[in-house]
Amino acid sequence: MNLSAAHVSAILAFTLWGLFPLYWKIFSEVTAWELFGHRLLWSFVTLVLLLAYKKRLGTLREIWADPRRRKMLMVSAVLISSNWLLYIYAVSTHQVLEASMGYFLNPLINVFMGWLILKEKIRGSQWPAILLAVIAISWMVAQSDLSHFPWLALVLSGTFALYGLIRKVTSVGSLEGLAFETCFIILPVLGYWTFQGTTPLSVYHTVPGWKLFVLALSGLVTCLPLVLFAYSAKRLRLQTLGFIQYLSPSFKFVCGLLVLHEPLSPERLHAFFLIWTALVWYTVESYFFLRKGQRAVPVTE
Secondary structure (H helix, E strand, O other): OOOOHHHHHHHHHHHHHHOHHHHHHOOOOOOHHHHHHHHHHHHHHHHHHHHHHOOOOHHHHHHHHOHHHHHHHHHHHHHHHHHHHHHHHHHHOOOHHHHHHHHHHHHHHHHHHHHHOOOOOOOHHHHHHHHHHHHHHHHHHHOOOHHHOOHHHHHHHHHHHHHHHHHHHOOOOHHHHHHHHHHHHHHHHHHHHHHOOOOHHHHHHOOOHHHHHHHHOHHHHHHHHHHHHHHHHOOOOHHHHHHHOOHHHHHHHHHHHHHOOOOOOHHHHHHHHHHHHHHHHHHHHHHHHHHHHHHHOOOOO
16 A cells, blocks of 8 residues: 555654653643643644744634634634643543543544534444443443542543534634634633743743753644644545544553553453444444445446
8 A cells, every 4th residue: 555645644643642642741840730831822822823824814813703603613712722731631640541542432422423413324333333432431430439430531532522523513724723722712821820820931940941942842743733634634535534543542542551651450441442342343334334335436437
């Protein structure tokens, strides 16, 4: 199989997303809240510079002037910023494995939400995958007390699924949309940050110089996979992207288990096995459905 530039872009995007835990783990002396604030701040700077380079800054005014898009992206800004904060919190508190579980669940939750909210049809052969995911979640809940309830995996997958749903139904470019979201959320975050008695500059008194430089790259680290994904999504079939997207939670799982040496209880391993089975079922079913559809299309001149 010859890999095109679009294939390589997709693989790089999901690989970078999967290796994010190792990046945030560099800053073990910085709190999750401060890391989130710096990620938001540097992403804002990077996105504004990118839009200025592309001469697309006027798009932000256009979005603000459109009440529907403005309101939708305000909600999506809260969702994606919450997801970012919780993900960094997961890394800081040694819960990368649970975070990976949330992102493994995400494709199946997307399908279910599409059926529930957008009235998209779920084929009969897809329901076993959905039911297996429900059984996995129920198993985790049944085996957990309140202190070990898998809230992190569920909230991460839920916020990201809702974010994807809003962006799906909102007509806006990926960079322009994310730039508007960071513009909207950055002032409240910086205000609350200052109210806590610290400022974005406080980290400069506790972190070595080389780490400050790496931290300043968090905007680029955040935006680069998005640009690569946007490039590949326009050129690859959804079937192909569906296979490649599992690289991200897979790398997160490997990072948590083999690199960060997080414990994996038998109960969580059983839940992972059910989720992986559901994903295999869903992926194989989608593959054969698309192959069947392609064969059914008549050949014309």
